[in-house]
Amino acid sequence: DAKTTQPTSMDCAEGRAANLPCNHSTISGNEYVYWYRQIHSQGPQYIIHGLKNNETNEMASLIITEDRKSSTLILPHATLRDTAVYYCIVRGNTNAGKSTFGDGTTLTVKP
């Protein structure tokens, strides 16, 4: 699986958009980009994933660059409950399912 690089931490004001970057320059053609988050000591929570097109769901938007070497997770209106560690994971779309978690980005939403 491709390695990802994320900033260690970020702050965001409540109500503003949070933009979390991820670099995955060694991503291969059949690998998807997945985003998960872990709030405090809970289990990781799936947020969104994509292959090459931008994706949006009720939680977030995912913007993937044309060369697919980086992506950005966007939380459009961050709330205090979005404070969490956000993980960008790249892996092939197979039933192998083995997710490689890095250190992630600690997002702190401030009032």
Next chain:
Amino acid sequence: EAGVTQFPSHSVIEKGQTVTLRCDPISGHDNLYWYRRVMGKEIKFLLHFVKESKQDESGMPNNRFLAERTGGTYSTLKVQPAELEDSGVYFCASSQLDTTGEQYFGPGTRLTVT
């Protein structure tokens, strides 16, 4: 729909004892995964079941760890004998066989070996 459940939520045992962790995946999910986070480290993959078969157990640290999924429903992870370095949080996740790999995680079992 019930999510992935894990039991117990916490376990404190002494070095050398045996502990069995249980995971109940979401009903109908054929894929079941075990992960763990030891203190200060990243979440690491342990193994993957497809139904009752072990698909990938490359992350299992050593032969003190035994995972089973009899009948392809719930899974157990036994640690015997437990060592101090086994302390951490053990997560279970499940996914459908024909999805794009979206995994649903349980709340984890916090294991403390003293």
